[in-house]
Amino acid sequence: MANPVTPAKATRKMTARRPAGRIRGWDNRMAFFTLIPSLILLGVFVYGFIAWSGYVSLTNWNSFIPTLTWAGLRNYTAIFSSFRFQSDLRNLVIFTVLFIAGDLVVGMILALLVDQKIRAEGLFRSIFIYPMAISMVVTGVIWSWILNPTTGINLFFHALGFKHVPAWFLSTRFAPSIHLGQIDIGIPVALLAVVIAAVWQMSGFAMAVYLGGLRSVPEELKEASRIDGAGPWRMFWSVVLPQLKGTTATIVVIQAAASLKVFGLIYAMTGSGQDFSTDMPNLNMFQTTFQGDAFAQGAAIAIVLLLLMAAFTVPYVLSMLRGER
Amino acid sequence: MTIRKSTTIALTAVMALGAVGAMGAHGSTATPATSHVSAAKSKTQLQIFSWWTGVASSKALKSLIGVFNQQYPHVNVINEAVAGGAGSNAKAVLASRMEANNPPGTFQVHAGRGTLLSWIAAGDMAPLNSLYKQEGWYKAFPKSLLNMLAVKGKIYAVPVDMQRDNVLWYNPAIFKKYHLTAPHTFAQFFADAKVLKSHGITPLALANHGNWESTLLYSDVLLGEVGPVQYDKLLYGKASWNSAGVKKATQMFLKMMQYTNSDANALHWQQADQLVAQGKAAMNVQGDWAQGYFTTDLHLTPGKGFGWVPTPGTKGTFAMVSDAFGLPSKLSNKAAKTATMDFLKVLGSQKGQDTFNPLKGTFSPRLDAKKTLYDAYSRSAMASFKKDKLVLTIGQGGANPGFTQAFENAMVTLISTKNVSSFVSAVQSAAQTNPLSK
Known part of the structure; x- marks a missing residue:
């Protein structure tokens, strides 16, 4: 592109005249950029919190006060051995x-x-x-x-x-x-x-x-x-x-x-x-966590x-x- | 088309500018709050955190805030009530705010060895002994109540209301019809129950949809069987649950269950009281929030449409549930601290409590509360409260929440298997995993 053109004009030009391959490249990049916000949101609020839950489940946080000391699989053995x-x-x-x-x-x-x-x-x-x-x-x-x-x-x-x-x-x-x-x-x-x-x-x-x-x-x-x-x-x-x-x-x-x-x-x-x-399990999880304050379990x-x-x-x-x- | 398009763009631009402007404005109002010069001019904020979102409780809270603002008009009170989950949602929100060192001005907590103890242990509460001394509260409240708000002589909260857990509600018409008197002992209870059953009336209505109701009943049976001294030892982790007294109480509880309706798991507590009101059942054990249901929802007259006695064997003991408020130790701002202390003064005052409680359907734990403001039931409960020994309950925020949850789980199994020894050992191990005292 020899002549400096405004981005808007450039887009219009491309969509009008450029070969198909170029358009796809632009589209792909566009797609990626438009996906970034939702990727970040999902990353934090879904996958980030899954990871956090996974970490919490391996700690001793079984009271109201966060105690993030390592408990290994103790919480898992506790729940799997419980009748409920x-x-x-x-x-x-x-x-x-x-x-x-x-x-x-x-x-x-x-x-x-x-x-x-x-x-x-x-x-x-x-x-x-x-x-x-x-x-x-x-x-x-x-x-x-x-x-x-x-x-x-x-x-x-x-x-x-x-x-x-x-x-x-x-x-x-x-x-x-x-x-x-x-x-x-x-x-x-x-x-x-x-x-x-x-x-x-x-x-x-x-x-x-x-x-x-x-x-x-x-x-x-x-x-x-x-x-x-x-x-x-x-x-x-x-x-x-x-x-x-x-x-x-x-x-x-x-x-x-x-x-x-x-x-x-x-x-x-x-x-x-x-x-x-x-x-x-969901009801159990709710009561264990929010009524019993056993967050790790x-x-x-x-x-x-x-x-x-x-x-x-x-x-x-x-x-x-x-x-x- | 082009006109419309340009209008849209213009509108969007205006809105965007407006948003920026609003943010700017917000920023500019927010800044003075941190600078000391303007802080004096602008109102101090006081956030009151609770789960009082019901009709009666929110009305009561608002009127209490009204009393406060009459005396302290310069404080801007923000009512931060969180709805849902019988307070569990509010507790979760509160926990995250405490973690972030952003506590509200003051917050609702149950008196006893539940969440309050956790907060104290975590160092999140500041002691209020000087406030108690200054306001003369050491004499205004029963000493045993203050003990439930204190650790090692330091009092951490101000109680605002009082409810009773060990009440047996009954239908006076049925008792009259079969020439019975409301039971005071277990022997009388079973004698009455036999007669009632023979006439096709469910002796004891039970609701157990939420699993906490049978725990409440059990708590009262235990209290009646082992007596308040031993009961306190159990609830404070100073005696073993795996003991003869607890086993006997458990057998008593199971015997009582034989006189209950079979569809308890399908009923909510109001439905059990409805059975009593309709004459399908004779008695029900429930906290005294039931009286609000009898009078407000069913339009019954206290003493006529429904009667009450302490649950068997618990005469002279008052199993209490009380809401209290304290001073978070992590309040950074001095003005905020003062506002909280001022609010606590009103909260603990006779005027504040006598405004709040009649609206909420509870009564004031102050010994000088004005009896005339309360209804027949509350007056009789107030009389017992003043002379009775006060104890906590297993549920209702009185004990370690983890213990209560484990206890309720064990209760579910007990009701279906009727295995007393495995129940007491489950409860004992729950008491070890979730310490009852600190």
């Missing part, structure tokens, strides 16, 4: 599996129903997806009323003449009851009530994603299978469902992340429950949760990256 945290991990695994399974099944059924070229499809879609717009805390309160064994839906069952009604989230049973160490690793029946509430709230999301998936299955494939004599069931099972693998994986990963983070629902609906049958719980979260998301992100290439 062991129960939390059991609950988390069971809740995640049941919640995702419920979501996938209900979401798929709803998507299939909405996909039948019905009238007022938009209306039904909105109705099914609407619970997602409600705060988890509100859902928790509503469902704690509905499933309260003495005042809720059980009154309806009583009126119908049922003698044995479920105790819902106050149940103390495990099905099946399998003792391992100090805890029972069966399914706490009380947790099922929470699963119901969570599925009610989130299955609309699965429906929406599945609906998008169903619409993108090529019509020719279905046509071909029809010509080959497949009935609707067979077509769904052997043609449509395999096409929805990616969609399902997306739902599973997103819902697993949501389920690992569950807090508001539990806090509002059941609390820790009878014998920690509905307790979750709370940080240790947070780090364990982070690792669990990474176990779900990292493979997904990697496969996405591979797919892009």
Whole structure:
């Protein structure tokens, strides 16, 4: 560039006349510069604080006054040997599996129903997806009323003449009851009530994603299978469902992340429950940290949760990256 | 299009200039605050830090600030109340401010061996003995209350309100109907409970959604069973929890649990009191904040719609919860220190307390508080407060928070497994990990 030009003019010139390679170089640099602010913010407020939590979890800061002396893995052994945290991990695994399974099944059924070229499809879609717009805390309160064994839906069952009604989230049973160490690793029946509430709230999301998936299955494939004599069931099972693998994986990963983070629902609906049958690591972390002032132990719980979260998301992100290439 | 574009640019420029101007202005107002000459002209600031954001408590705080500003009009009070989490949010904010050597003028803390003790141990509180002497407070408050605010003879905070934890609320109509009297001993309690149960009434309503409610009940049962002297030793870490008395109290507690509603885990404390008010249950053990719920929310008359006695075996003992305020030692500015001391004077004064407490639904811990300003329940509680022995509770900020948390966790397991010996050993190890005295 021989003539001195103002930057604005230069840009205009480049976009107008310069070869494509040059433009891309400029764009890349621009992209990098515009990303710097958010990189700094993320670096400090997300990754910086993760690192800080990790450090705190290895210290003796278990009272109100910060004591940042080295404790090694003592906090981790403390939480892993506690009855409450062991129960939390059991609950988390069971809740995640049941919640995702419920979501996938209900979401798929709803998507299939909405996909039948019905009238007022938009209306039904909105109705099914609407619970997602409600705060988890509100859902928790509503469902704690509905499933309260003495005042809720059980009154309806009583009126119908049922003698044995479920105790819902106050149940103390495990099905099946399998003792391992100090805890029972069966399914706490009380947790099922929470699963119901969570599925009610989130299955609309699965429906929406599945609906998008169903619409993108090529019509020719279905046509071909029809010509080959497949009935609707067979077509769904052997043609449509395999096409929805990616969609399902997306739902599973997103819902697993949501389920690992569950807090508001539990806090509002059941609390820790009878014998920690509905307790979750997040609730434990909150109480340990902010009520018990055991900051290092709370940080240790947070780090364990982070690792669990990474176990779900990292493979997904990697496969996405591979797919892009 | 071009006009609109240029207008937008002009507007943006104006706004940007305005922002710069505002920053400049802010800077210029901020500067004099540090220079001594202008500090005298501008108002001194006093930040009052609390978790009083509820309707009644914020109203009470505002009226107290009103009393203060009448006497000290040159001080600009900033109400820094932090909402949420029953004070846990406020505690977290406070901790970070203390860490940064930026303490508020004064802050809310529970009397007892909880957070207050941590602050004192960390050297963040300045002793107030001279203020107590100057204001004649050594005689204005019960000595046992001052002991709960002191370490080694140095008093670190001024109590502003008083609440009671060991109250058994009951439905007088039910007791009359079955010719029963409200129980004063455990034997009477179980005798009443048997009769009530046979008539299909839940003897003892229990709410346990938050896990602290059953801890409160246990605390009162323990107090009634082992007596205030041994109870104090336990709470001050001077006796082992793994002892016969604690085990017996635990068995008593479990026996009481047999007379409670089965859906306790689904209920919040107000719902348990509602069961009593509606006549579905006969009794409930709860702190005396329940009386505000009975009178304000359910419009019941004290003594008629609801009655109260100390929990079984605790007559003559007052399990207390009290909010107090102190002087942070890291207050840098002398003017700020003076403002805090002036505020504490008003906070501890008869006028300040008698303005604050009736609005908040609590009562003044001063021995000369005006009884006529308070309702029937508070008057009877004030009478007990003056002559009873004062003790702390396991929850409600009375003990090391780590101990309380561990205790509540052990309580969850006790209720479902009913294993007394593993409970007491869990509590004993919690007391060792989280020391109860310093």
